[in-house]
Every structure is written in C-alpha cells, then in structure tokens.
Amino acid sequence: MRESTAGSPARPSQNSASVPQTRQADRGWHRPERPLLKRRSHPQEITAASYVSDLPEEEEERVEIVIRFGTVFRSMGVILLTAVVVATLLTWWTPNEFLPQKSADQLAIAHATQARQQLATHIPERTIGIVSGHRGIYPSTGQLDPGAVCPDGLTEQQINENVAIKVKSLLEREDYQVDLLDEFDERLRSYHALAVVSIHADSCDYINDLATGFKIAGFAYSTVPDADARLVACLTDRYAAATGLPLHPSITDDMTNYHNFQELAPDTPGVVIEIGFLHLDRILLTERADAVAYGIADGILCFLRNELPAGESTETLLETTATPVP
Numbered sequence: 325m326r327e328s329t330a331g332s333p334a335r336p337s338q339n340s341a342s343v344p345q346t347r348q349a350d351r352g353w354h355r356p357e358r359p360l361l362k363r364r365s366h367p368q369e370i371t372a373a374s375y376v377s378d379l380p381e382e383e384e385e386r387v388e389i390v391i392r393f394g395t396v397f398r399s400m401g402v403i404l405l406t407a408v409v410v411a412t413l414l415t416w417w418t419p420n421e422f423l424p425q426k427s428a429d430q431l432a433i434a435h436a437t438q439a440r441q442q443l444a445t446h447i448p449e450r451t452i453g454i455v456s457g458h459r460g461i462y463p464s465t466g467q468l469d470p471g472a473v474c475p476d477g478l479t480e481q482q483i484n485e486n487v488a489i490k491v492k493s494l495l496e497r498e499d500y501q502v503d504l505l506d507e508f509d510e511r512l513r514s515y516h517a518l519a520v521v522s523i524h525a526d527s528c529d530y531i532n533d534l535a536t537g538f539k540i541a542g543f544a545y546s547t548v549p550d551a552d553a554r555l556v557a558c559l560t561d562r563y564a565a566a567t568g569l570p571l572h573p574s575i576t577d578d579m580t581n582y583h584n585f586q587e588l589a590p591d592t593p594g595v596v597i598e599i600g601f602l603h604l605d606r607i608l609l610t611e612r613a614d615a616v617a618y619g620i621a622d623g624i625l626c627f628l629r630n631e632l633p634a635g636e637s638t639e640t641l642l643e644t645t646a647t648p649v650p
C-alpha cells in the first residue's frame with residue numbers, strides 16, 4: 325500500500341523531476357552512464373535502447389550484454405568475410421609487382437625447374453631398355469616362345485620376366501625411364517637408349533657339373549665397341565658380386581650375333597646376359613631373384629655412372645671411355 329504524498333512532508337520529494345536524479349545517484353557508483361546506446365540512430369537500436377531503459381536493472385544489463393555481443397559477432401563476421409574474399413582474389417591473381425624481387429626470382433626458378441622435370445621424363449637420355457628374353461609372340465611361328473623348359477613346366481621365359489620386372493623397378497627408383505621390351509618388340513627397331521640389356525637363362529637339361537654360372541656378351545659388329553666393352557665389364561663385376569655365381573667361359577655366336585643387337589640405333593650400347601643355368605643354378609634363379617635383379621641393375625648403373633669395375637685399372641677405364649656415351 326502506498327501512502328499519500330500530501331500527508332508526509334518529511335519524505336523525500338517524489339515529483340517527476342527528482343526521480344531520474346535519485347536513480348542516477350543510486351547506481352552511479354557501480355555502473356557508469358551508457359551513452360553508446362543513447363547515441364545510436366538506427367531505428368531497431370533505438371527501440372532496443374528504449375526497451376532496455378524500461379526493464380528492471382538486472383534484466384536490462386543482460387539484454388544490453390546480448391546486444392553488445394551481437395554487435396561484436398556481426399563485426400567479426402564482416403571482417404572474416406572480407407579476409408576470405410581478399411585471400412581468394414590474391415590466390416587467383418598475384419601480380420609480380422606485389423612480390424619482393426627475391427620471392428619473384430624464387431618463383432621463376434621453381435616454375436622453370438618444374439618445366440624441366442616434366443621435359444626430363446620424355447627425353448631418351450634417361451631411357452634404358454630391358455629385353456625380357458622370349459617374352460611375346462615368336463614371329464616365325466606366331467606362337468608364344470617359352471625358351472628353355474624344365475621337366476616340371478618351369479620356363480626360361482618366366483624366370484627372365486620375373487627378373488626383368490625387378491630390374492626395371494630398381495632402375496626407376498634411380499629416376500631412369502625403363503622400357504620393358506619383348507624379345508621381338510617393334511620398339512627395338514632403331515631403338516635409342518643409354519643402354520640395352522637382354523635377359524636370358526641357360527638350359528634346364530643336365531649337361532655336366534660345370535654347367536653353372538653366367539655369361540655376358542656384346543655385339544660382334546658393334547658400332548660402339550668401347551661402350552659395349554665397358555657395359556660388359558661393369559655387369560660382369562656387379563653380377564658376380566651380387567649373386568656369387570662364377571663367369572662361365574663359353575660365349576656362343578648366338579650371343580655375339582644376337583638379333584636384338586642388329587636392331588638397335590648405332591649409338592646405343594647393348595649386351596645380352598645369360599643369368600645362370602636353369603638346372604644347376606635353379607635355386608638362385610627362383611628363390612634369389614632379387615639378388616639376380618640387383619646384380620644387373622647395379623651393373624647398368626656402374627656403366628652409366630662411369631664407375632670403375634673392380635679389377636680394372638684406371639688406364640683401361642680411360643681407354644674404354646674414349647668414345648663418349650650417348
């Protein structure tokens with residue numbers, strides 16, 4: 325119940341002019357005046373401010389905090405959106421004059437290197453040919469050619485192909501481009517590469533206890549005999565080291581007149597390797613194919629890197645490198 329103002333002269337005046345002063349004085353010590361809300365001119369905000377001033381004080385504060393947070397989040401949203409738009413535009417279009425000279429130079433070098441790398445994968449100067457002996461159709465019969473065949477059905481072609489695939493993989497790890505070629509591959513006509521190695525294996529028949537070991541030969545009529553000789557020397561050394569097999573002394577005309585040699589481009593060195601006998605060296609060829617492949621790949625790399633095969637004197641190497649390798 326409220327008392328009458330007329331009957332209580334000692335009470336503080338409650339006329340309309342004194343109310344704001346009292347309220348201001350009451351709350352002035354813990355909360356400053358809020359000019360921000362009162363200066364706003366947006367219609368919605370004026371409404372919100374008027375609404376705030378009509379609420380109880382705690383409620384008023386809460387609503388005011390919500391409004392301030394809203395304003396802050398909206399500003400952050402605008403800033404974020406602007407940043408995204410600017411970043412996108414700069415990604416699409418970065419004029420060189422925006423970059424410091426050093427950064428522009430580095431960018432130009434990176435672009436040139438990328439272009440060179442793309443080109444490098446297509447130049448023959450990184451190509452090596454690996455012929456998988458007996459693979460593919462034999463032209464005179466139109467049939468597949470297994471090469472030597474063991475009584476249990478194991479074929480020379482299977483052994484050769486398994487090794488050839490591994491050699492290709494090892495050389496590709498060294499950044500060479502490797503063509504895996506069939507015995508009568510059409511690509512062999514005037515084939516140009518750093519080197520060609522044709523992989524074969526010897527008979528599966530028992531001949532005698534000496535029918536073990538590997539053989540390597542170049543073309544009897546080679547147009548690059550020095551390069552061929554160096555490739556033979558490198559392969560002989562590295563293959564013996566990797567497999568432990570002895571070099572078998574007999575080299576047949578079949579090897580030195582091998583038909584692949586006649587097809588190669590004149591500047592391309594080529595050799596044929598018999599990686600072992602299917603009978604006595606069977607365990608090596610079937611169970612240690614990784615070592616067989618490593619010996620061949622290492623021999624090719626020895627040749628390409630101009631390394632000195634073990635047992636060769638420097639004089640011999642200089643002599644055999646007289647013809648530049650293509």
Ligand SMILES: [Zn+2]
Nearest residue numbers: 457471524525
């Ligand atoms: Zn063969």
